[in-house]
Amino acid sequence: MASIKDVAAAAGVSVATVSRVLNDHPSVSADARTRVRAAVEALGYRPNAVARSLRTHETRTLGLVISDVLNPYFAHLARSVEEEARALGYSVIIGNADERPDLQDHHVRTLLDRRIDGLLVSPTDGGSPLMLDAARAGTPMVFVDRWIAGVDVPVVRADGRAAVHDLVAHLYALGHRRLAIIAGPAATTTGSERVEAFRVAMGEYGLPLPDAYIGQGDFQAESGRRATERFLDLAEPPEVVFAADNLMALGALDAIRARGLRIPDDIALAAFDDIPWFVHTDPPITAIAQPTAELGRAAVHALVDRVEGRPPESVTLPARLVVRRSCGEPPVAQAPTAQPSPLQRSKS
Known part of the structure; x- marks a missing residue:
């Protein structure tokens, strides 16, 4: 050479x-x-990039620690991050936490040891001492999709609360009253935010949300399957299962089909995190879509701003409801318009 x-x-x-x-x-x-x-x-x-980095204290490399590389949502996010970083002259090293806090911290530690210029993280929990220490030490860092409350780090995320409300309004308009949710881990901000948004929307429509209709998942398909099996074993099963991420929706779909049940005739299914294969199921799955590519690009720009000495800004983008046919919609469905809840109508 x-x-x-x-x-x-x-x-x-x-x-x-x-x-x-x-x-x-x-x-x-x-x-x-x-x-x-x-x-x-x-x-x-x-x-020699290594030699140059020792002279300039810059590697032109960013680290990305994502929660689960097998989740299509995070795979799409990682691709968007890599493409935008490359356009700005940066390379990206990706670490897969596999929804494990210990593996997340292993990747964070390894990336910091490699002298990356900045770090993008989708935290698997809310209290990693390593990330807290890195943030306090001034490491250029941006949280993407998820965040750690109380940590002074820019956050780039989607706000799904309005879309969850739209979903409940849509289900109510279709005549559904018994709605269940498979929630993500309470230790993650997305897990707690989605179940709380669902609870609030249910209350606005005067619909109860008993504990039996809340399944605890971990953003993995197996937890979606187990939660759905428990729903189906109830004396009065729900009419709709709403999975708070796409992999848990896949597990729910497996459980429903294993019982010989039909969607939406016997039970309806909806999901958070729309992904391309949802349109290929029979019937196609109604889902809440996040602006994944836009989130990846915005996260890179926020981190590069931080790395290059410009003030970074947090970014919040709206999620949206994508209506298909898994909840009993007619063959050609239009996105629902906002409707006042029964309780709101009674006050007018």
């Missing part, structure tokens, strides 16, 4: 001149610049 000395010898210039050309320094003559670039091309020279 050619070294910078080889390039200098081939171009007939000093090592310092080669370095100036590689760093676009204006003090190099046009002739010397041409000879150096020709030598670089002929020898196939590639600058």
Whole structure:
């Protein structure tokens, strides 16, 4: 492999001149610049990024720790982050936490040891001492999708509360009254926010949400299957199962089909986190969609602002309801318009 000395010898210039050309320094003559670039091309020279980072204290590398790389939502988010970072001149190293706090901290520690310029994290829980220490130490960091309450770090996320309200309004308009939810982990902000939004929306429509209709999941398919089996074993099963993420919806779908039940004739199914394969199920699944690509791009820009000394800003984008046919909708359904709840109508 050619070294910078080889390039200098081939171009007939000093090592310092080669370095100036590689760093676009204006003090190099046009002739010397041409000879150096020709030598670089002929020898196939590639600058040593590690050595450069030791000199400049920059690696042009960002770290991304996502909650679960097998979750299509996070896979899409990671792709968006990588594409936007590359467009801005940064590389991305990705760590998969697999919804495990210990594995999350392992990746965070490894990335910090590699001298990354900044860190994007979707926290698996709300109290990682390592991330708290990193944030307090001034590590450029941005939370994406999830966040840790009380930590002074910019957050880029989607607000799904209005979309959850729209879903409950939609189900109510279809005649459904017994609605159940498979909630995500209470230790995650998205897990607690979605179940609370569902509870509030149910209350606005005068619908009860008994404990038996709240299944505790962990954003994995198996937990969705187990929770749905418990719902189906009730003396009065719910009419609708709302899974608070796509993998738990997949588990719910498996449990329903294993009982020989039909969607939506026997029980309806809806999900948070719309993904491409939802349109290919029979029937297609009604879901709440997050602006995943936009979140990834916004997270990269917030982190690069922090890395490059500009004040970063938190970003909150709206989620939206995508109506299909898994809840008893007619074959061609339009997105529902906002309707006042029965309780609101009685006050008017």
